[in-house]
Amino acid sequence: xxxxxxxxxxxxxxxxxxxxxxxxxxxxxxxxxxxxxxxxxxxxxxxxxxxxxxxxxxxxxxxxxxxxxxxxxxxxxxxxxxxxxxxxxxxxxxxxxxxxxxxxxxxxxxxxxxxxxxxxxxxxxxxxxxxxxxxxxxxxxxxxxxxxxxxxxxxxxxxxxxxxxxxxxxxxxxxxxxxxxxxxxxxxxxxxxxxxxxxxxxxxxxxxxxxxxxxxxxxxxxxxxxxxxxxxxxxxxxxxxxxxxxxxxxxxxxxxxxxxxxxxxxx
Numbered sequence: 001x002x003x004x005x006x007x008x009x010x011x012x013x014x015x016x017x018x019x020x021x022x023x024x025x026x027x028x029x030x031x032x033x034x035x036x037x038x039x040x041x042x043x044x045x046x047x048x049x050x051x052x053x054x055x056x057x058x059x060x061x062x063x064x065x066x067x068x069x070x071x072x073x074x075x076x077x078x079x080x081x082x083x084x085x086x087x088x089x090x091x092x093x094x095x096x097x098x099x100x101x102x103x104x105x106x107x108x109x110x111x112x113x114x115x116x117x118x119x120x121x122x123x124x125x126x127x128x129x130x131x132x133x134x135x136x137x138x139x140x141x142x143x144x145x146x147x148x149x150x151x152x153x154x155x156x157x158x159x160x161x162x163x164x165x166x167x168x169x170x171x172x173x174x175x176x177x178x179x180x181x182x183x184x185x186x187x188x189x190x191x192x193x194x195x196x197x198x199x200x201x202x203x204x205x206x207x208x209x210x211x212x213x214x215x216x217x218x219x220x221x222x223x224x225x226x227x228x229x230x231x232x233x234x235x236x237x238x239x240x241x242x243x244x245x246x247x248x249x250x251x252x253x254x255x256x257x258x259x260x261x262x263x264x265x266x267x
Contacts, residue, residue, distance in 0.1 A: 010122070012044050012130045020131045021138050022084040024072055030080035031152035031267045032254060035139060035215055036071045037095035038064035038159060039084035050090055051114030061108040062088045064160040066237030071158050073247035078254055083142060085135045090116070092127040094135050095157075095214050102212075139219050147223075152267035154184060155220040155227035156254075161205055163235045173236060174246075175201025177229030179208040180221050184228040187260060191253045206231060226266055 013020075022039065041063035043050060049057065056062070068084070075082035085094045090113055096103040104124060106116045146153045157177075163170055174192060178185040185202075192200045208229055210217050220227030230250070237243045261267045 010126060012046055012123075012126045014044075014046065017044050018042065018086060020085055020087050020134050022086050023138075024075045024082040024084070025079065026081050026142075028075065028079045028081040030078045031154050031258065031261075032078055032080045032156050033139075033142065033146070033153055034071055034075055034078075034080050034082040035155065035157045035219070036064070036067055036082065036084035036159075037093075037135075037157065037215055038089050039068045039071065040086035041088040042086050043088055043091060047091065047115055050116065052090075052111060056111050057088065057090075059111075060160075060162045060234065061111055062090055064158075065234040066243055067158050067160040067232065069240060069243030070160075070232065070237055070247050070250070073244055074158075074250055074254075077247055077251035081142065083135070083139050085131070087131050092132050094132055095159075096212070097210075097214055098124075098128050098132065100211065136214070136218070139215070143219060143223055143225070153225055154261070154267060155216070155225045156184075157215045157220075157227070157229045159229060159231045160234045160237060161231045163233050165205070170205055170233065171199045172201035172204060172231075173198045173233055175204055175206070175231040177203055177206055177208050177216075177231060178227070179210070179213075179216060181227055183266065184226045184257070184261075187257050188228055188230070188253070191256060195249070201231065226261070 041057060071082050071084060074080065090105065090108065093103050104116050104127060106113055143153060161170065176185040176188045189200060189202055192198055208216050216227055216229055232246055237246055258267065
């Protein structure tokens with residue numbers, strides 16, 4: 001196990017590296033705009049394996065397990081535009097303010113990340129410029145175009161969480177996350193609870209804040225969009241069957257919510 005030191009201050013991604021932004025159904029007609037900050041777990045070639053084994057990279061510290069499959073299916077079922085980010089959150093976390101310590105972590109949960117230790121300010125800026133900024137610029141441009149075209153736009157940020165954290169089991173199957181705007185989260189919570197077979201988290205196991213989050217505060221709240229975060233427990237979506245079932249459930253619920261929001265002139 002080793003990590004490369006070939007990253008230069010002015011370039012990270014090179015030949016053989018794929019673009020950070022992944023899009024599905026860009027022409028979708030749904031008012032829901034889906035984002036997935038932790039969709040992928042790719043590492044730039046210049047960083048090697050960041051000094052950690054593959055068994056760590058495939059864990060939650062590297063990406064949101066299962067959410068890629070849910071997001072892709074949900075985009076198709078809703079005819080919604082999905083904008084996702086392909087690189088591991090260990091390179092740079094695209095749902096953290098760049099000034100936050102967790103933006104480029106030197107330790108994640110109990111795992112040290114040697115490839116992130118003692119990197120220069122210039123190297124940090126390069127990761128931000130080549131991965132973080134293209135992703136968020138694409139979301140920003142998409143929202144700007146939709147608003148210019150007077151298209152209803154509702155931001156839904158998709159994530160997944162671990163079934164156990166610090167030795168404590170988490171009972172929730174799914175959660176709605178929010179900060180200032182509670183319109184969509186409350187509708188979502190109502191529908192999820194009406195399912196009858198779910199333990200539903202209300203800002204649990206996480207809550208959105210300006211200090212710990214980026215996508216919802218910047219693209220949702222600052223742009224005045226109705227928005228929500230969604231967290232699904234990873235053991236429920238680890239395989240294709242679970243991903244399909246949860247995408248189907250969410251597609252049905254969001255279709256019902258869209259009708260309600262139109263009746264209230266929210267979209």
